[in-house]
Amino acid sequence: MVMSWILFGMFLISFLCALATGSGSALAAASLEGAQAGVTLAVSMAGAVCLWSGVGRLLETTGVTGWISRRMRPLLTRLFPSVKTDASLGASLSANICANLLGLGNAATPMGIQAAKRMRRGDTATDELCRLVVLNTASIQLIPTNVAAVRSALGCAAPFDILPAVWITSFLSAGLGVAAAWLLGKVWKQ
Amino acid sequence: MTDYIVPLILLSTAALGLWKRENVYDILLQGASQGLKLLVSILPALILLLTAVHMLRASGAIELLGQVFSPVFTRLGIPRETAILVLVRPFSGSAALAVGAELMAQYGVDSAVGRTAAIMLGSTETTFYTISVYFGAAGIRKTRYTVPAALFADLTGFCMASLTARLCFPG
Incomplete structure (x- = not known):
């Protein structure tokens, strides 16, 4: 339902803007161009997306993801102290984080939800669940990979040259986000 | 250096699979068909949202939005052309992908705006969607400070994406 309103809002705003600026004919052409651009984009990123899902499957079946998540488990106890007493929570948490790191969104969400259900205490979010x-x-x-797929679809010669920038940005935003949650947890009592 | 990351991943996962006596080819095929299913599932949304985004651009609304938010964004170091992406990103993943792809196409994939958009897309998530999935599944009604903390992480991401785009690709 939210998306219906967002879409309606976008149509309304562009209609009103076009009326104000008198760009009605461009607007009509743009609607059809946009629809075609959606198909073109999906087709041109298809190769990269399919290839990466294949590699993701291979990482799972060869046990690479399992190995990484076992290595990661000791690190989690600082952020999620109840991992110490609940081994299966630790397993689903580390599998969730590992799948996120490798960009396997389909695998990350079910594991994360499993962890969230185990962390649940009543209908108020605990500090660990918030984190x-x-x-x-x-x-x-x-x-x-999706972003790299879009870039290469648009003719970029080195679609992965943004990786260092993405790493710095992700690391800082995740780190500061968790730090903010930590601080807020001290003052925002249940 | 980054040139070799992907070929190396392909080579090493295939080698590991063979060493573990897995049917590497079949597994890759299974994964690829999963990827295809994923694409088919987001295609209708991409078509609708890119239609809307193209209309917004043709009508001059995106330009206007950039000008409105320009004072705030300039202070944060975020290019004003990416205003629409920053506003859409926390709400809808496919809309953000559509908007980001449009920015990269319009300004060029290797332009400052195109790179900033790509880094933003690569280092942030669909915050409100994720929050609703997790808390919905766990049956949580009082989310306490999750939203402010998550939005703070997003804001850090947008500012850092703009900064790293300038630092890693000067000139």
Whole structure:
């Protein structure tokens, strides 16, 4: 339902702007161009998206993701102290974070939800649950394949040259987001 | 250096798969068909949203929006052309992808605006969607400070994306 309002808003704003600036004919042409651009974009990024999903599958079946998440588990105890007493929470949490790092969104969400359900105490979010959600809203993906796919679809010669910038940005935004959650948790009592 | 990351990942995962006696080819095919399903599922949204984005641009609304937000964004170091992306990003992933792709096409993939848009897309998430999925599934009604903290992370991401775009690609 939210999307219906967003879409309606976009149509309304462009209609009103076109009336004000007198660019009605351009608006009509743009609507059809845009629809075609959607198809073109999806087709031109298809190759990269499919290839990366294949690699993601391979990382799962060969046990790479499992290995990384086992290595990560000790690190989690600082951020999520109840991992110490709940082993299966630790397993789903580290699988969630590992899938996020590798950009396997389809695998990350179910594991994250499993962890969230185990953390749940009543209908108020606990500090740990807030931190988990903040960590998931701040992207920590190491290789943003969809963006690279769009870039190469648009003729970029080195679609991955933004990686260092993405890493710095993701690391800082996730780190500061969790730090903010930590601070707010001290003052914002349940 | 970044040139070799993807070829190396392809080579090493294939080698590891063979070493573990997995049917590498079949697994890659399965993954690729999953990817295709994902694309088919977002295609209708991309068509609708790119229609809307193209209309917004043709009508001059995006330009206007950039001018309105320009004072705030200049102070934060965010290019005003990316205003629309910053506003859409927390609400809808496919709309953000549509807007970002449009910015990259319009200003060029290797332009400052195009790169900033790409870094923003790569280092932020669909915040409100994620919050609603997680809290919805866990049955949480009082979210306490999650939204402000998550939005703070997003804002950091947008500012840092603009900054790193300038630092990593000067000139």
